[in-house]
Amino acid sequence: MSWGAMAGQLRWGGLVEEGWRKGPWTAEEDRLLTEYVRLHGEGRWNSVARLAGLKRNGKSCRLRWVNYLRPDLKRGQITPHEESIIVELHARWGNRWSTIARSLPGRTDNEIKNYWRTHFKKKAKISPENSDKARTHLLKRQQFLQQQQQLQQQQQIQNQQLLQLNQLDMKKIMSFIDENENKAPFTPSYEAGNGAPCRTPQHNRGAGLAI
DNA sequence: AAACAGACCAACCGCCATGCG
DNA sequence: ACGCATGGCGGTTGGTCTGTT
Numbered sequence: 001m002s003w004g005a006m007a008g009q010l011r012w013g014g015l016v017e018e019g020w021r022k023g024p025w026t027a028e029e030d031r032l033l034t035e036y037v038r039l040h041g042e043g044r045w046n047s048v049a050r051l052a053g054l055k056r057n058g059k060s061c062r063l064r065w066v067n068y069l070r071p072d073l074k075r076g077q078i079t080p081h082e083e084s085i086i087v088e089l090h091a092r093w094g095n096r097w098s099t100i101a102r103s104l105p106g107r108t109d110n111e112i113k114n115y116w117r118t119h120f121k122k123k124a125k126i127s128p129e130n131s132d133k134a135r136t137h138l139l140k141r142q143q144f145l146q147q148q149q150q151l152q153q154q155q156q157i158q159n160q161q162l163l164q165l166n167q168l169d170m171k172k173i174m175s176f177i178d179e180n181e182n183k184a185p186f187t188p189s190y191e192a193g194n195g196a197p198c199r200t201p202q203h204n205r206g207a208g209l210a211i
Numbered sequence: 212a213a214a215c216a217g218a219c220c221a222a223c224c225g226c227c228a229t230g231c232g
Numbered sequence: 233a234c235g236c237a238t239g240g241c242g243g244t245t246g247g248t249c250t251g252t253t
Contacts, residue, residue, distance in 0.1 A: 022222085022223075023222075023223095024221075024222075024247090025221085025222090043239085044238085045238080045239070046237080046238065046239090058238075058239080059223085059224090059238095060222080060223080062239070063221090063222070063223085064221090064222085066240095067220095067222085068221075068222095095242065095243085096241085096242085097241075098240075098241060098242085109240095109242080110220085110221080110222090110242095113242075113243085114219070114220055115219090115220095117219095117243095118217090118218055118219060118220085
């Protein structure tokens, strides 16, 4: 565990009122949530705690999935093209981040919001005398981020290949379950048992789910 | 080498909209 | 029509990382 995660757990005290955990997510929690969504689909977030054995409230689970775990997320630096779209759409819609995010596949409202705040909100504060410094600073940082992005892209390709393999496996498992439903009970290691994969269309109205 | 400043981003909170009984 | 549960959205906070002084 990283120092950050440790600090987070110390700060948040692990368990809080009603037994819900707060603070940074662990790899194990991510795994449980991913597994839950793969089996039950998105939605019914308040059931996640019960069904996946997570000590997180529904809101926290949804946020984690939407902003971080979704397989279709495009990680890494915002491209100049995306930036121009953000600028244009912000001029049109203002701070309607989820609306803007709908026009940028793979980007979340949170990501765009953060990007806007750091790149544009503060630009107004940059005075002429220190704008050069800021520019070179930004340039160096962007070079660094570009390197990071290349690494992440490589990793993402590997992850997607892995995911495809997993999905194939899941299909096999699900068809196996279907075939054997009345023969032998399938008991995964976590509680996925009450069989209510309720993903209604009306639950997909938010930006996070729209592609 | 250490202190500091700023950028970045994950995660939380509160409010609001919607669906359902 | 009403109240409750749930989910979505925007704003904010706080920790980490990196570059600068």
